[in-house]
Amino acid sequence: MTDVIIVGGAIMGSSLAWWLTELGHPPQRITVVERDPTYAACGTAFTNSCIRMQFGNPLNVALSRFGVEFLRAFPTRLGDDRVPPIQLHEFGYLYLAGTDAQADRLCAALAVQTEAGAATRLMEPAAIAAEYPFYDLDGVILGSHGARDEGYFDGTTMFEWWRRLARERGVTFLPGEVIAIDASEGRVHGVTLSDGTRLPADIVVNAAGTRGAQVAALAGVAMPVEPRKRYTWVFEAAHPLDRDLPLTIDPSGVHVRTDGPWYMAGATPDPDPAVDPDDFSGDWEIWEDRVWPLIATRIPAFENIRVRQSWVGHYDLNTLDANALLGPVGPEGFVMMNGFSGHGLQHAAGIGRGLAEWIVHGRYVSLDLTPFCPARVARAEPFAELAVI
Known part of the structure; x- marks a missing residue:
């Protein structure tokens, strides 16, 4: 199994961490690095926490459909009697x-x-x-x-329980800011934090939200986020x-x-x-x-x-197409999980599951998320979503 570092511990990073443990990746080989462990100013903290089917891209509709299924069975999905149900207020x-x-x-x-x-x-x-x-x-x-x-659902509860259960299973949540990514010889080898700490890794996942372009640049990758x-x-x-x-x-x-x-x-x-x-x-x-x-x-x-x-x-x-940038790009082992353009929280369950499948199995299993591959940026080939609020 590989050592995985997730840069960013908000909704996407925590979803991925939980899904990785759910799919059998050793939790002790997963580290989530979060620059602000209070999460006071992350995108997740300010979300309006709604979900909709009305997208123009069929893959986004499929992600929303899975998101609703996941919400309706939230305690069962997480497999823990302490987990409360999440109600979906369906006003449409x-x-x-x-x-x-x-x-x-x-x-x-x-x-x-x-x-x-x-x-x-x-x-x-x-x-x-x-x-x-x-x-x-x-x-x-x-x-x-x-x-x-x-309609509306309690995204904060979803986020908190993903993070809590991932930590309880053994995932390390580490306060710190990634300032360098070692991407020598065509692949990533680890990251360096602002306090000088160096963490080795086989895979570095960029889940840094609005700082996604900054983190990508550390790996020599330009992304329009x-x-x-x-x-x-x-x-x-x-x-x-x-x-x-x-x-x-x-x-x-x-x-x-x-x-x-x-x-x-x-x-x-x-x-x-x-x-x-x-x-x-x-x-x-x-x-x-x-x-x-x-x-x-x-x-x-x-x-x-x-x-x-x-x-x-x-x-x-x-800014290319208002759609997710998900998957490998640039040096081997560098992975994007960015650019959700306002519909990230409602798709976090499906996105986390998909990327965890890709890391554990080497491919998407449940839903083919290949069209979100960030390589489309260099090709200037949008995979557009026009229904952005």
Whole structure:
């Protein structure tokens, strides 16, 4: 068996560590190196923790379907009586199209999703109004709604139990920052930490999230992964809706959903430049100037609301095609697990399983994830995902 070092211990690194032990890799030969063991500023800490079937790429739909299956059987999958169940709150996603081009994308995606086993349905404005009468549908020509297997789940619990059980099984979780990767003679031999510690390894997995491009560069690999700010607001409505609000993606790109007794909204800044991984500052005028007016126009009941909480998180955006970069690239033994572009947490179960299979068995067994191979970057051959929120 090989010595595996995983650079990054958040959702992807912990998923991989657990899956490796689950598939029989000796845990004492697995080390997870995490620069911030509090995980206070990782992408996982700021996630909105939802899952959806409505992707345009069939492989992403398949990953979501496995993700839902995994969530529904979480204690059984982890094989530990202490593990609590994870409930999926199925309010669905509702994409609204305001142009013919947007409507065409929804129709094309429906075919992909249906073929992959999703329960997506297209809805004309009259059907939307009948089921969800609180919308102002001015300018909407079509909607796409997930009738099942879409909504919110407790991603924090999933993350914590993967990490906890991997550690209990014998995986080493080591605080530290990787500053060098020994990739001499065409293969990796280990890593060096900022305190001078050198760790030997046969395989180095880059699960560094928004720092993925920096870690790849240590192995001489250029990857188009950039930290991008994403805004979230949690608000209370003076006049709550009489039913769950689907995660509604307005034609403008602003989205809003039920969040327990309150509501959660999110938006992408415009412009949307790459930022420093430590930059979580916010231009909060975006709420008053853009986001709230759009929400209140689409859902008039939200004219009178009060923001309770807000934060800025980061996507690790793959600027080539907004899709995962997964598998070997560059020197032998260097492996990418990056660029999830906002849909990483919902796919962490399938991604962790797949990469663990590749390491243990030398191939993908359950689901062929070969199309995510990072070698497509050098070939400039996108494996695109257009349904990015």
